Amino acid sequence: MGRIDRRIADAVDTADLWKLARRRVPPIVTEYFRGGADAEITLRGNVRAFQQAVTTARGARSFPSLDLSTTCIGHRMDIPFFISPVGSLRALGPMADAVASRVAGEFNTVMTLSTLSGTPLEDVVAASRGDCWFQLYLCGGRETAARGIERARRAGFTALMLTIDTGVAGMRAMHARMKPMEVARPFRGLGPTERLRLALAKSKLAPQMLCRPTWLASHLRDGGLFDFENVLDIDGAPMPYADIGAQLEASVVTWEDLKWIREAWGEGPLIVKGVHDAEDARRAEDLGATGVVWSNHGGRQQDRVPPALHIVAREMPRLTDSRLDFMMDGGIRNGTDVLIALSHGLKAVGLGRVTAAGLGAGGHAGLTRAFEIVKSELERAMRLVGVGSIGEIHAAGPDLRRESLLAGDGHLPPIVF
Numbered sequence: 001m002g003r004i005d006r007r008i009a010d011a012v013d014t015a016d017l018w019k020l021a022r023r024r025v026p027p028i029v030t031e032y033f034r035g036g037a038d039a040e041i042t043l044r045g046n047v048r049a050f051q052q053a054v055t056t057a058r059g060a061r062s063f064p065s066l067d068l069s070t071t072c073i074g075h076r077m078d079i080p081f082f083i084s085p086v087g088s089l090r091a092l093g094p095m096a097d098a099v100a101s102r103v104a105g106e107f108n109t110v111m112t113l114s115t116l117s118g119t120p121l122e123d124v125v126a127a128s129r130g131d132c133w134f135q136l137y138l139c140g141g142r143e144t145a146a147r148g149i150e151r152a153r154r155a156g157f158t159a160l161m162l163t164i165d166t167g168v169a170g171m172r173a174m175h176a177r178m179k180p181m182e183v184a185r186p187f188r189g190l191g192p193t194e195r196l197r198l199a200l201a202k203s204k205l206a207p208q209m210l211c212r213p214t215w216l217a218s219h220l221r222d223g224g225l226f227d228f229e230n231v232l233d234i235d236g237a238p239m240p241y242a243d244i245g246a247q248l249e250a251s252v253v254t255w256e257d258l259k260w261i262r263e264a265w266g267e268g269p270l271i272v273k274g275v276h277d278a279e280d281a282r283r284a285e286d287l288g289a290t291g292v293v294w295s296n297h298g299g300r301q302q303d304r305v306p307p308a309l310h311i312v313a314r315e316m317p318r319l320t321d322s323r324l325d326f327m328m329d330g331g332i333r334n335g336t337d338v339l340i341a342l343s344h345g346l347k348a349v350g351l352g353r354v355t356a357a358g359l360g361a362g363g364h365a366g367l368t369r370a371f372e373i374v375k376s377e378l379e380r381a382m383r384l385v386g387v388g389s390i391g392e393i394h395a396a397g398p399d400l401r402r403e404s405l406l407a408g409d410g411h412l413p414p415i416v417f
């Protein structure tokens with residue numbers, strides 16, 4: 001076993017993997033994955049809400065085996081967590097979306113591929129033996145999106161996930177200060193002065209890249225900065241990386257769009273992601289959605305919205321008559337977080353930054369370790385709390401949770417990522 005593999009195997013929690021990722025991958029890349037919007041109040045709130053949530057524990061019970069399986073939007077998963085859509089994963093390693101998909105398949109759970117990804121969607125489906133879902137942004141406009149939907153369906157994606165919380169891109173302040181889009185610009189079409197300026201800006205990144213030779217070598221072998229292979233124009237050309245900001249601004253989705261998207265996708269499951277209240281969940285259901293993901297985009301869009309777990313706690317009791325399948329993401333860093341989230345009646349939960357931490361730490365081995373860690377934490381928590389299956393978590397519901405009587409957050413660990 002090599003030195004890096006040993007470090008991955010030695011990781012005890014997902015924070016250990018994030019620390020490894022930061023050693024392996026340059027800051028301009030890791031900051032993109034870490035960051036949240038504005039003052040990052042919601043980003044921290046997502047994690048804090050889980051840290052502050054308290055469970056009961058019931059002893060004198062033995063579980064010869066546990067059943068972690070769940071069925072969500074008609075898809076069976078062996079574990080109740082899946083990969084949330086995370087754009088630009090390929091910046092972490094070669095064909096990283098396909099690597100993620102392979103790991104998800106090995107755990108018999110779902111990979112959700114972001115529209116803003118650098119790996120051709122056909123390769124992502126081919127890499128997994130499980131279900132893959134395709135997350136949709138309307139980048140490039142309706143015609144481009146419709147072609148993307150058709151391509152995803154033909155490739156074998158089994159659900160479409162429409163993200164509705166990106167009417168405008170959030171201001172990820174820390175990353176913006178690094179001016180990533182300035183250095184992502186191509187030299188093409190620039191005059192001599194501009195070229196020189198860009199070359200200087202790019203050269204400033206050299207030290208952080210050269211200090212991370214493993215990442216740099218694999219990034220260069222993988223073709224360097226990628227295009228968005230899953231947003232093709234009418235001539236089949238992929239959207240250049242540098243166009244991302246302008247394209248997102250021009251790709252606002254409305255409830256009206258849900259009608260044609262439902263039609264274009266056909267009968268298959270349709271999930272709406274980025275929902276914050278029961279009224280919007282009902283609207284999604286009325287327009288033909290099968291599932292909803294409670295999500296504040298990992299604190300990357302509107303800062304100051306409630307932590308994702310608080311959204312779940314407030315809204316789920318208002319939807320007891322709904323036929324939707326509910327999921328959430330935001331702030332989940334360990335298996336007890338998964339247990340607490342599921343106790344609100346969710347079918348499954350999504351992992352965003354934990355996926356990035358695993359891939360960043362070491363591709364397939366790193367993400368596999370991330371999944372192993374969260375799975376074993378969940379199993380341990382289930383045994384200690386006294387539930388043997390996801391059904392039992394749902395049945396126990398609020399009985400599994402306790403109100404914390406500790407004031408303040410002085411007793412809580414620092415937020416690593």
Ligand SMILES: Cc1cc2nc3c(=O)[nH]c(=O)nc-3n(C[C@H](O)[C@H](O)[C@H](O)COP(=O)(O)O)c2cc1C
Binds near residue numbers: 034297298329
């Ligand atoms: C770097 C990054 C990129 C993301 N890209 C997308 C995306 O392309 N589409 C989308 O719907 N959500 C995207 N998200 C949001 C995630 O799907 C998810 O909601 C969020 O990461 C959950 O929070 P967590 O990171 O605390 O798990 C992204 C999140 C991160 C961290």
